[in-house]
Amino acid sequence: MRTILSKYLKQYYKEVILALVLLTVQAVSNLYLPNLNADIINNGVAKGDLNYIMQAGGKMLLFSLLLVGAAVGATFFASRISAKFAQDLRRDLYYKVMSFSQNDIDKFGTASLITRNTNDVYQIQMLVLIMLNVMILAPIMAIGGAIMAIRQDVVLSTSLLVIIPLMGIVVFFLMRKAIPLFRSMQVKLDNVNRVLREKLMGVRVIRAFVKEKSEEKRFDNVNDDLTQTAIKVNRLLALGMPLLMLIMNLSTVSILWFGSMRIDSGAMPIGNLTAFLTYIMEILISIMMAMMMFVMWPRAEASADRIKEVLETEPTITESDNPVILKSKKGTVSFKNVTFRYEEAERPVLRNISFEAKPGKTTAIVGSTGSGKSTLINLIPRFYEVTDGKIEIDGVDIRELSMEDLRDSLGFVPQKAYLFSGTIASNLAYGKKDATEEEMWHALEIAQAKDFVEELPDKLQAPVDQGGTNFSGGQRQRLSIARAIVKKPKIYIFDDSFSALDNRTDANLREALKEETKNATVIIVAQRVSTILNADLIIVLNDDGTIAGQGKHSELMRSCEVYRELVKSQLPEEETA
Incomplete structure (x- = not known):
């Protein structure tokens, strides 16, 4: 929490200082007003001195206006700083996530990243807003109030030795119980977002399989889990205000009781008792203001830890310090003994893949479901990093290229068309x-x-x-x-991008595309064999991620059993020749 606050708030140090100055003015004005009020009662009202009342009243009016102006100004700057703070934090989170590889995103989960960039940032923003209003105002009001109360009457001030520790014990007890629950709430909020996102994205599947009731129950479970935790937290916090108000009211009664005895004995003027009560109230209100910040702190700290986790995560795929610039940009793509394994997977998805896709040629990748076709082409733009071996474009290892230069040379059409x-x-x-x-x-x-x-x-x-x-x-x-x-681009990558097209449209598109891409490298992943029959090079993948064969259609029909079975399962025998 401290790291994030110091990193971002120091950018607005001028506005922070101005806000703190205004808060100081507000606190001093607040502390001076009860003293003026006591003087009016003791030296004006009691003696019937109208001139003194008017003079002291004028001072009170002046300090009241100063108090209002300082309060408005401090609130304005606090709101402005907290809004800018949240803006910068969200921006840095977004840029950080954009630098992540697909593995990094999978590690956190999409729903969790959304929650961290919205709700978690909001929690810290609210804490900053409260802090800028409380962290100066509350201490000055509490310490200044104690000093001014002692000035009014030393004997009555001993009551603070009981009141303040009592309030501290209440706050400590509540925070100790609340902090673990706040941390748990953020995780459960992630779960609600995750399930809701699945519902919205998979609504057609849910309706097609008539699973509305079971999905409603699933959402109710995670929602109820979050609700129960929130109820526990709010029950705890609900105890805080009544207990603190009880302490305040009992304090008021006891002070009035003992104060009246001291007034009756002539040891204390009545105006001093009025001021003393005001100062005690200001001290107790300051403690309650501080408690408000302490209530928000644990939840904001849990959010800060989650944000810090993202910001401090080093992307698994990084750019070279001295990237090579592609000069020729012919578009030759070479796989050299490429092996890839997902994190924590038991075995590699791809093993020892070697082939070369050349400009002006069409390279097709086919295989059964789960053979690693899409994974293979996702390695070219470095959505994932190869585990072993290397991929080259025009003889340069893609890890030596800048991301911008690499991806600028690609025209990528994903499996799921997204607009x-x-x-x-x-x-x-x-x-x-x-x-x-x-x-x-x-x-x-x-x-x-x-x-x-x-x-x-x-x-x-x-x-x-x-x-x-x-x-x-x-x-x-x-x-x-x-x-x-x-x-x-110089390199076109089509990840099963013709699957939703009818045969006629597919054929027309490929025919038109041939002329457009005659000088470019074309790599096609296809489930439908008819799409790639005329490809210049066909890569056939086994289920274990190895290459079963590579060559043209006619060559593979003679030499590759896996390819023959794949073709025969889709095309009539007279079309497979």
Whole structure:
């Protein structure tokens, strides 16, 4: 917690100092007013001196205005600083997550990362807001109030030796019980977010299998778990205010009792008792203000630990200190004895993979489900890092390239077509900001998407919902392909990107794509054999992640049993020749 606070708050040290000065003015004004009030009662009202009352009243009015101005100013700067603090913290968290590999993201979980960037940041923001109002005001009010109370009457001030320790014991007991529960709440909030996210993303599957009731029960379980923990915490904190108010009220009664006895004996003026009571109330209110901060501290500290965990995690995939710049950018991709294993997996997903994808050629990767096809091509943009061996582009190890240079040379179409909220034009220009409308229509024509885009009322400016949910699966896939074509990269990677297309559209798209990519390297992962029959090089993967064979279709039909079985399972015998 201290690390995060010191790192970010020091950026606003001028505003912090100004806020603290205003809080000091506010506290001093607050402490001086009861003293003026006592003087008016003792020296003005008691003696019937109207001039003294008017003069002292004028001072009270002046200090009241000063108090209001300082309070407003301090609150303004505290709110401004806490908002900027949260903005910077969220920004750094976002940038950090963007630097993570897929393994790093999987380690934390998407739901947890969202919670850390929203709820956890909010908890610390609220603590900063309270701290800037309390950490100066409460101590000055408490210490200053004690000094001023002693000035009013030393004997009555001995009551503080009982009141303050009693309140401290209450606060300590509550915090000791609450801290573990606050930490538990953040984890359970992660679980609620995770289950809710699964429901929203998998709603069609849930409805298709009529699992609404069981999923409702599953959500109710995690929601109830969070609720029960929250209830326990709130029960604890609910005890705090009544107990502190009880101590305050008992203190008031006892002070009035003993104070009246001292007034009756002539040892204390009545104005001093009024001021003394005010100072005692200010001391107790300061302690309650501090308790408010202590209540928020454990939850914010738990949130800070979770944020710190993300910020201090070193990405498993990092850039070279002196990255090599690709000069030729021909687009030759070479796998050299590449082996890959996921973290904590028992065995490698890919073993000793070696092949070369050349410019102007189409390289296809086929194999049964789970053979590692998608994993293989996810290694090229360094979404995952190879465990052994190396991948080269134009003879340069991709680990020696900058991420920007590496990924700028790729046109990647993922297995699950994803579109961003905005317009068709904004999605097509995602990889090339200065893309012209002519380039976009050209890409749409090649991707066989021009016809349905032209039929839309707004054409290129037609709105796209988050994820492209207002388009069919085939339309999303074609728009994703068009997005890669607009970029005009040297290396095209299609991860089973034709699966949602009918055979005719698939054939037309591949035919149009052939001319567009004649000077580029094309790597295709396909489940449908008909998509890759004419590929220049076909890589066949075994179930254990090794290469069963590589070559053209005709060569593999003669030499690779795995490929023959795969082709025969999909195509009539007369088409397999």
